[in-house]
Amino acid sequence: MFKHILVPMDGSKLAEAALPAARFMAEKLQAQVTLFHVVEKDAPSQVHGQKHLTGPEEAERYLQEVAATWFQGIPKVECHVHETETPLVSESIVAHAAELGHDLVVMCSHGRGKAFHLLFGSIAQKVIAGGTLPVLITHPDDRGEPPPFCCCQILLPLDTDPEHEKGLPVVKSVARICNADLHITTVIPTYESLPPDEKVTARTLPATAARMLDLEARDASEHLQDLVRGLVAEGIHASAHVLRGDPAETIARAAQEAKIDLMVLPTHGKTGMAAFWTGSVAHGICSRSKCPLLLVPISEPSAGD
DSSP states (O other), X not given: OOOEXXXXXXXXXXXXXXXXXXXXXXXXXXXXXXXEEEEETTOOSEXXXXXXXXXXXXXXXXXXXXXHHHOTTOSOEEEEEEEEEESOHHHHHHHHHHHHOOOEEEEEOSOOSSSHHHHHOHHHHHHHHHOSSOEEEEOOOTTSSOOOOOOSEEEEEOOSOGGGGXXXXXXXXXXXXXXXXXXXXXXEOOSTTSOHHHHHHHTTSHHHHHHHHHHXXXXXXXXXXXXXXXXXXXXXXXEEEEEESOHHHHHXXXXXXXXXXXXXXXXXXXXXXXXXXXSHHHHHHHHHOOSOEEEEEOSSOOTTO
16 A cells, blocks of 8 residues: 655645645555655746745745644655756656655645646646556645545446456555445446437437446446445445436536545556546546545556547
8 A cells, every 4th residue: 555655845825735635644554755846947936826935945944844734743754855946847746756756646736627727737637647656636625725634435436447447456445444435336328418429329219229328227236236245345345336327427426415535536547648537527527526536547558548
């Protein structure tokens, strides 16, 4: 499981929204924490209207203050400032995985919206797309403050691609360590919620199309029940849910109604990230979800990605 958590900080209040999650995971996992700042070339004094670190000495003082304020009692907390100015902060964060040996990145998104760059912010987006490590993304609360973090209810959305089940080992470990309930969900569209291009194809035989979707839902239910039986046998509190409707909307609504603390999304890592994030379902989930997201790269992209 995760042994070393990297927390990129830029000095802003928004970035500090990642700290409760980082603290929680460090305690649960008995993990090392490294607070990290990359000195950005021609760094602005403000980012998103908030203070931004501009030099190594200022950054070192700031990280030490964060360590003392947020990570008291954590056995091993280090501060690392990459002093060589770089225009590519995201690449530096990814590159330091080998040097620092971290295996989880916890960072905050800088905004929310339908556009991807507004959802995660450009640096978080590039870290996700450029790396092969799990990334835990959090959001500030409605006042822009660091929100509390817990992990009692985990949602794992799966589609019919078995490749995504490669993320199960990480999900199981998190659920076991946090003693959390794990909800595995698949959403099968109804005829009415089919994407326009698929609905055009199905329109010639709507009754047959609806019947095929019903059968797909039945098969999905049987498959998820098999998964859950295996998880329960391993001592994990797990449940299966096959929902119907628009996948992205349905998953986001289910997460809100079930008060999900953490949603886990398996990804195909660097090679397949573009396809993953531009896909309507995954992008739609992220655009609508307000809960923290744990993005877990899976090594081998499927043919569809």
